[in-house]
Amino acid sequence: MxxxxxxRLQIERSLEHRFPSVLTPAPRTIREVATTGVPEIDExxxxxxxxxxxxxxxxxxxxxxxxxAVAFLAQRTRDGNVxxxxxxxxxxxxxxxxxxxxxxxxxxxxxxxxxxxxxxxETTQKFSSGKDKPWMQLxxxxxxxxxxxxxxxxxxxxxxxxxxxxxxxxxxxxxxxFRFRQAADRTRCSLIVLGKAAYAQSSAAVVxxxxxxxxxxxxxxxxxxxxxxxxxxxxxxxPITSITRKPPASTWSARATWKVEKSV
Numbered sequence: 001m002x003x004x005x006x007x008r009l010q011i012e013r014s015l016e017h018r019f020p021s022v023l024t025p026a027p028r029t030i031r032e033v034a035t036t037g038v039p040e041i042d043e044x045x046x047x048x049x050x051x052x053x054x055x056x057x058x059x060x061x062x063x064x065x066x067x068x069a070v071a072f073l074a075q076r077t078r079d080g081n082v083x084x085x086x087x088x089x090x091x092x093x094x095x096x097x098x099x100x101x102x103x104x105x106x107x108x109x110x111x112x113x114x115x116x117x118x119x120x121x122e123t124t125q126k127f128s129s130g131k132d133k134p135w136m137q138l139x140x141x142x143x144x145x146x147x148x149x150x151x152x153x154x155x156x157x158x159x160x161x162x163x164x165x166x167x168x169x170x171x172x173x174x175x176x177x178f179r180f181r182q183a184a185d186r187t188r189c190s191l192i193v194l195g196k197a198a199y200a201q202s203s204a205a206v207v208x209x210x211x212x213x214x215x216x217x218x219x220x221x222x223x224x225x226x227x228x229x230x231x232x233x234x235x236x237x238x239p240i241t242s243i244t245r246k247p248p249a250s251t252w253s254a255r256a257t258w259k260v261e262k263s264v
Contacts, residue, residue: 031205034156034190037071037101041208044232050205052188054181056198059210061162064228065194067100068210069158072192074101081155084108084148088141089163108148112140135168142176149183149191161195169199177203198233207233 033047042048049055049072057065073083074097083106085092090111098104114137138161145159161169177200184191193200198207209231216225 034072035075036068037075038068041068041230044230045206049190049192051190052185053205054177054184054191054193054200054203055206055208056193056195056200056204057208057210058195058198058233060196060212062226063210063212064226064230065162065208065210066160067228068208068230069160069192069194070097070100070102072190073097073107073156073158074103076156076190077103077106080106082106082108082153083156083158084110084154085158085160086110086112086141086144086148087160088112088137089160090137091163092160108154110141110144110148112137112144135171138164138168138172142172145180145191146176146183149180149187149189152187152189154187154189156190156192158192158194161193161199164195166196169195169197172199174201174203177201209233 031050031053033045033050035042035048036045057068059065073085076083078101085097085107087110090113092109092111094104094107094109097107141159141161145157148154148157180191180200181203183189193204198204211229211231213227213229215223216227217223
C-alpha cells in the first residue's frame, strides 16, 4: 500500500495543471509600507504602516494617536498624494495639521454633522433611536469612508472615531470592516482608524496602542511638548523592507516626542 507521502504527491501531480500547488500552504504575505514620519514608530513597525490595509491607532484623548495620523498624512501629501480625513465628530483642526506639515490642498476633509432621524439608514435605526445623534454621525462617517474607498485615488484615508463612544463603534458590523479591507487592498489605500479601542478586529493588519507618559514644560509654566509611548498590538503582514530582519516582539515599545510650539 502506498504511503501517505506518495499519495499526496500523486494527488498534487494530477491536480497541478488545474490547481497549481493545491496542497501547498500559502506563503506569508509581504506588504509595501509607507513611513509614518516618526522614526521611533517606523523602527517599531520595521519601516512604517502597511499600504493597502487597515491600520488602527488606539488610545485615550491626548494619547498621541492624532499626532501619528497627522505625521503620516504630512509624509503622504508632501509626496503629492491625495488623502482624506473622515471626521466623525467634526473635531479636526486643519490649522494644526498644516502647521505639522500636511498639505491641505491635497487633503479632503469630510465633516460629519448631526442628522435628523429620517436621514439615517434603516440599519442605523435598528441599533438606536432617532434621538441618538452620535450614532448618526458615525453612520455618516462609515458611509463616507465606503464611498471614498470604492472611488479610489486616495493614498491614505483617516477614519477618525476618536471621540465616538466605544459602545457605538463596537456595533459596527464585521462585514463593514471586511468590505473596507477588500476595498483598501484593491485601491492600494492605507486606511487609518483612530479610536479609543480596536474595532476592526481581524480585518486590521496593524494595531498601535498609544499612551501619554508626561507633558513637558519650559520655565515651569509654558507647555513645550509631550512624550508618548507606543506599543504594537498586532501585525499580520511582514513589511517588504524587512524580509531579512527578525521583527521585534509585540510587547516592544517605542517612545516618540512631538513638540508643541507657541506661534507668535
